[in-house]
Each structure stands twice: as structure tokens, then as C-alpha cells.
Amino acid sequence: MTDGMFHGETALVTGAASGIGRGIARALAAEGAGLVLSDVNQEALDAIADEIRDTGAAVTSIAADLSGADGHAGLFAAATRRAEPISILVHSASPRRLESENAATVTEAQWDAMVNTNLRSGFFLARAAADHMRRASAAGRILLITSQHRFAPRNLPHYSASKAGQVMVIRELARLYGPYGIRVNGIAPGAIPGGGFAANVEQLNARIAMRRTGTPEDIAGMALALLSERFSAYVTGEVVGVDGGLALHNWIDPPNLEL
Secondary structure, eight states: OOOOTTTTOEEEEESTTSHHHHHHHHHHHHTTOEEEEEESOHHHHHHHHHHHHTTTOOEEEEEOOOSSSSHHHHHHHHHHHHSOOOOEEEEOOOOOOOTTOOTTTOOHHHHHHHHIIIIIHHHHHHHHHHHHHHHTTOOOEEEEEOOGGGTSOOSOHHHHHHHHHHHHHHHHHHHHHGGGTOEEEEEEEOOOTTSSOOOOHHHHHTTSTTSSOOOHHHHHHHHHHHHOHHHHTTOOSOEEEESTTGGGSOOSOOOOOOO
């Protein structure tokens, strides 16, 4: 392994056991970062931790459920006990979303789990990380994985609302912590198979300007650019769409419901 862009740094990545979080974790390790990986799925988390550890990277794994009111606090406390200082936070965790959880049917429990994981945990983890970075006088970087549905309805109101809220979290924290050299940004992925949506990929491709759905590696490439002080040292408070041109179309049809 070469030293890479992030040699000597430690990154905390949530939702690291699958999809986008896993892709970003692999990419950071390939660029020399030490990792603290977190996910609610212990078995899958152990598997990716072992895989990355076999490449020579330093990896710690912490199983954590961010869907409750205080999972974020336990996770960050455990992360800083095991690896300090942490100079990078990537919040990619998000509950599995089912197409049946629409505006007419979503339950309070489903709403709370989604909003707690995406928005509540996203904010409090990011704030704790930023304070940690500030005390360490680190050029810290925080990245939240939001969604194209921060603006466009998704038929999943708890998901779309939490992703829209993440945008303001990014902007508020970027403004507060910018004077301390801490940058806060987001990525809004497009259609990434396995990311929790149900769609006919062939039909979906016809609505994407680049005529293909995305991959976790597509998102990871932009994540590395935004987290890098070499390429993005003057970028904060931004959300970058990585969607192959999907946002040029309204690709989610309204639900066919009888109320």
C-alpha cells in the first residue's frame, strides 16, 4: 500500500458494512487512512473490517444502532477511545427503506428510526466530531451522504424529509466550524442499486443522461475529492450531486394509492 492522500489520518465511517459506506471505506483505506468502521449489522461489519485489514490498513470496528435517541453518543465515545485523533467523519448510515412506507402508511416507529439515523445522529455525530477536531487543531473534514430526494419527493416522506434536513445540518455546521479549518460537505447520490430503492434498472437507465445507474465506487471517488485537502481545501457547505444526470428527470412516479 502506498502512503496515499490520507496517510496518518483516521476516518470514522458509519454505514460501512454495505453499499456506499463500504465503498468509501475501501477507498479511504486505499489512500492510506486508518479506519473506525461502524454499522448496525455486526456480521457484515466484521467481514468488511477483515477485508480491509488484510490490505494492511489499520481498522477498528464498532457495531452501533443509530436509530434510537442516543446511539450516536455511544458510538463517538467508543470511536475516540479506540482511535484518536479522528480527522474525518463520513456519515453514510441509513435504515433500509421499503416502498410500502409511503406517506399514507409510514408508522411512527419507521419515521423515528429513519429520522434518528439520518438526521439526528448525523447532526450530533458531526457536531461531536467537529468539536473533537477543533480541540485537536486538526484540518477536519465531515461528509454526510444525503440524496437527490432532498429536493424531489421519494414517496417515502421520512426518508426525503431527513435527507432534506441533512442539507441544512451541513450548512449550519460548515458556517460554525469554518473558522477553525473544519470543512463540512455532502454528496447526493443518484440511483445506486442495492441502496434501498426498487426500480426496473433498464427503464431507469433510460431516464439517466449517462444511461446507467451508479456504483458505490462512483460515490467514493467524489468522497475522496471532497475529503482531500489537496483538491477541495476551499470547499465547505456544499452538496455535490453524483447521479449521472438523473436529476435532469423526475424519475419517481407518484404512488397509486386509494385513500
